[in-house]
Amino acid sequence: MHASLALAAEPQTNPSAGAQQITRAGDQASMAGPAEYFTGRTRIDPIWSADKNINASGGLVTFEPGARSAWHTHPAGQRRVVTSGVGLTQEWGKPVQVIRPGDVAWCPPVVKHWHGAAPDAAMTHLAVTGTVDSKNVTWMEKVTDEHYKAR
Numbered sequence: 134m135h136a137s138l139a140l141a142a143e144p145q146t147n148p149s150a151g152a153q154q155i156t157r158a159g160d161q162a163s164m165a166g167p168a169e170y171f172t173g174r175t176r177i178d179p180i181w182s183a184d185k186n187i188n189a190s191g192g193l194v195t196f197e198p199g200a201r202s203a204w205h206t207h208p209a210g211q212r213r214v215v216t217s218g219v220g221l222t223q224e225w226g227k228p229v230q231v232i233r234p235g236d237v238a239w240c241p242p243v244v245k246h247w248h249g250a251a252p253d254a255a256m257t258h259l260a261v262t263g264t265v266d267s268k269n270v271t272w273m274e275k276v277t278d279e280h281y282k283a284r
């Protein structure tokens with residue numbers, strides 16, 4: 134049998150899994166990045182939470198020029214896709230790297246790093262962060278100006 138005909142014979146719904154769901158834009162309020170974990174002004178727009186279907190959360194994070202996260206790790210890693218602006222990111226002990234729209238960063242589990250905007254340009258990225266035991270980040274010290282400007 135031709136492959137496409139075989140596929141067409143498969144069930145087209147899955148009653149035990151429920152129906153497709155659409156979450157509407159604006160249903161989840163924007164929030165400021167907490168001052169204890171971010172330097173400068175940041176805005177977090179939650180998109181989805183980790184659940185039984187996909188064990189990772191998604192969020193858009195917007196950093197104003199000069200704004201950045203504190204140093205931190207993720208227990209199950211994090212993928213970030215830059216959607217606008219110009220950003221910076223650094224892994225502990227390694228050089229600061231410039232990231233631009235379309236660039237995708239993968240940070241493995243428990244690797245210390247930070248991410249944020251360039252000094253003179255804002256940056257927004259989609260962050261997809263894996264979860265272990267309901268936790269997706271371990272926060273550490275703030276990124277000093279010396280570290281931020283070291284490139």
Ligand code: MN
Pocket residue numbers: 205207211240246247248
């Ligand atoms: Mn991160």
